[in-house]
Amino acid sequence: MITNPTRQHALRSAPGPASRPAGRVRNSVEHQAALAWRLTPRDRWIVAMLAEHRVLTATQITDMAFPSFRSGRQRLRELYLWSVLDRFQPFAALGSAPMHYVLAPAGAAVLAAAHGLEPRDLGYRHDRALGIAHSLRLAHTVGVAEWFAALVDAARHHPCADESALEVWWSEARCARLFGDLVRPDGYGRWHTRGRRIEFFLEYDLGTEALSRVAAKLAGYAALAAATTITTPLLIWLPTPRREANARAALHRAWRDLDQPAAVPVATAAAGLLDPDSAHPSPADPVWLPLPTTGPRRDSGPRLPLDRLVEAWPHLEPHLGDSAPQAEPTGAGEHGSGAARLPAPFPMPPAPSPRGRAAPHR
Structure with missing residues (x-):
C-alpha cells in the first residue's frame, strides 16, 4: 500500500514454502495464434505495461484495470496459465506479499508481433524478466x-x-x-x-x-x-x-x-x-x-x-502539455543497441467490453 511501502529487507528473508505448480499451456506458434481470439484489449494493455515497467503486483494491476480484486485475480491466473504472464511471490516477514507479475514468452511474442517485430528485437529474455525476483532493487x-x-x-x-x-x-x-x-x-x-x-x-x-x-x-x-x-x-x-x-x-x-x-x-x-x-x-x-x-x-x-x-x-x-518529448532520440536502448523501442503504453486501461460482447474466457 502506498501509505506503508515495503522495504527491501522485508523481501530478503528466509524462503517460504514452494508453491504447487499449476498446469500451463506450452508456448508454441500454434498457442500464440490461439491467443488472437483469447486476449482482450485490457489483456494487451497489461502485457504492454509489464514490458514497460518490468514488474507489477496483482494488487496494482487489479486496482488500475479491474472492477474487483476477485475478477482481476481470476483473469491474471488465466494469463499465467496461457504463458502470457509469469509470476512469483517474494517472502514477507509479516503477512504475505502479493503475487508479482512479469512478462512471459507468449506475452512477449504477442507484443512483438503487434508491432511487426520478433521477440528478440525487443531485447526480451525470459531469464532476465524473472531475474527481477532476486533484484536488490x-x-x-x-x-x-x-x-x-x-x-x-x-x-x-x-x-x-x-x-x-x-x-x-x-x-x-x-x-x-x-x-x-x-x-x-x-x-x-x-x-x-x-x-x-x-x-x-x-x-x-x-x-x-x-x-x-x-x-x-x-x-x-x-x-x-x-x-x-x-x-x-x-x-x-x-x-x-x-x-x-x-x-x-x-x-x-x-x-x-x-x-x-x-x-x-x-x-x-x-x-x-x-x-x-x-x-x-x-x-x-x-x-x-x-x-x-x-x-x-x-x-x-x-x-x-x-x-x-x-x-x-x-x-x-x-x-504545460507540450514539453514532453514525443519520440525517443536515437542511441542504445536498455537492452543494447539492437533493442527496439516500443511506444509507452497509455497509463489508463481501456474500458471493459460492452455487456453482451465480452471476450471469450472472461
Missing part, C-alpha cells in the same frame, strides 16, 4: 509502480472521472534512455485534474540513500533544464514526515546554490502524510509542499494537491 521498483498505480486508481474513482487522468507514465528505463547522460529519474508523468495539468519527474526515496546524495541530484536536473530550455518540476517522495523535514534542509541548500534555481522547481511529500483509512489514497492528495522560490526556507505551510502545485510555479503554465 525490487522493493524500489515496485514502490515506484505503486506510486503511479495509485494515481491511476485515484483517477478511476474521481467524482468526475472524465476530468482526472494520468496522461503519461514513463518508466525509469525509458527516462534513462532519454536523459541518462544527465539525470536518471525514477519516472516521468503528466497528471490532469479539473482543467489543470502538471508534468513532473519523480524521485522515489525509501530512506536508504544519504540525503546529501538526494540533494546532489538537483545539479543534474538543472543541467537538463539548461540543455533542453524546458522547466519540469521535480517531485521527491519520502517515507516519513521526519525524513522529509531533514531532506528539505539538504535540498534547500543544494537548490540555493544552483545557477538558475527557478529552472528546477521542487516539491516534497511523505507517504506518512496520506490517510491510511482513505478508500483511495494517492499522491494526488494535498500532501505536497513546494520549496519556496524566494525568501528563506519554509518547512510549514498549506499542503497542496498535485494539480495545484502549478500555482506555486506560475512561470510553468505556458509550457
Whole structure:
C-alpha cells in the first residue's frame, strides 16, 4: 500500500514454502495464434505495461484495470496459465506479499508481433524478466509502480472521472534512455485534474540513500533544464514526515546554490502524510509542499494537491502539455543497441467490453 511501502529487507528473508505448480499451456506458434481470439484489449494493455515497467503486483494491476480484486485475480491466473504472464511471490516477514507479475514468452511474442517485430528485437529474455525476483532493487521498483498505480486508481474513482487522468507514465528505463547522460529519474508523468495539468519527474526515496546524495541530484536536473530550455518540476517522495523535514534542509541548500534555481522547481511529500483509512489514497492528495522560490526556507505551510502545485510555479503554465518529448532520440536502448523501442503504453486501461460482447474466457 502506498501509505506503508515495503522495504527491501522485508523481501530478503528466509524462503517460504514452494508453491504447487499449476498446469500451463506450452508456448508454441500454434498457442500464440490461439491467443488472437483469447486476449482482450485490457489483456494487451497489461502485457504492454509489464514490458514497460518490468514488474507489477496483482494488487496494482487489479486496482488500475479491474472492477474487483476477485475478477482481476481470476483473469491474471488465466494469463499465467496461457504463458502470457509469469509470476512469483517474494517472502514477507509479516503477512504475505502479493503475487508479482512479469512478462512471459507468449506475452512477449504477442507484443512483438503487434508491432511487426520478433521477440528478440525487443531485447526480451525470459531469464532476465524473472531475474527481477532476486533484484536488490525490487522493493524500489515496485514502490515506484505503486506510486503511479495509485494515481491511476485515484483517477478511476474521481467524482468526475472524465476530468482526472494520468496522461503519461514513463518508466525509469525509458527516462534513462532519454536523459541518462544527465539525470536518471525514477519516472516521468503528466497528471490532469479539473482543467489543470502538471508534468513532473519523480524521485522515489525509501530512506536508504544519504540525503546529501538526494540533494546532489538537483545539479543534474538543472543541467537538463539548461540543455533542453524546458522547466519540469521535480517531485521527491519520502517515507516519513521526519525524513522529509531533514531532506528539505539538504535540498534547500543544494537548490540555493544552483545557477538558475527557478529552472528546477521542487516539491516534497511523505507517504506518512496520506490517510491510511482513505478508500483511495494517492499522491494526488494535498500532501505536497513546494520549496519556496524566494525568501528563506519554509518547512510549514498549506499542503497542496498535485494539480495545484502549478500555482506555486506560475512561470510553468505556458509550457504545460507540450514539453514532453514525443519520440525517443536515437542511441542504445536498455537492452543494447539492437533493442527496439516500443511506444509507452497509455497509463489508463481501456474500458471493459460492452455487456453482451465480452471476450471469450472472461
